[in-house]
Amino acid sequence: MAFRNILDGAASFGAAFVTSAICGLPAWFTVAAVRSEIAPVWAYAAAAGLAVIGVILTVAFIRKGSAGVAPTRQRRR
Template sequence: MKTMWDGLLSFLAAIATAIITGGPSWYTYQATEAGIAPKWALGFVFVLGGMGLILTVAFLRKAKGGISPTRDRKRRS
């Protein structure tokens, strides 16, 4: 039961990470395309989006393995 709960928590962490990093990245990209933000802001879009992608994939791997988001390994029963 703990493994399933830990997997769910990791899945929720993946969703939260995707939203937290994806939203600002998308809107900054849209602002640069509309001419509101300068073109050099695209560098920050790619850095933030890349970090968000890496973290989201890491949390999804933990969710698949049933590992809590704050742990490296599964809990002992």
């Protein structure tokens, strides 16, 4: 039973890593595009929104991982 919780926690940590990559990389490149004047200034708002959502989801998955909860569940199995 405890091994399943370890695997569920590892899956949640993996989901946190993937979420930070999926949300962080486009936000970073959007900021880089605005700084190099390829994208308009209002794109900062889109980058900030994506970054905030990514941080919220990443923190949620890290909390689940430290508790040993699978990414798609709310409680331990």
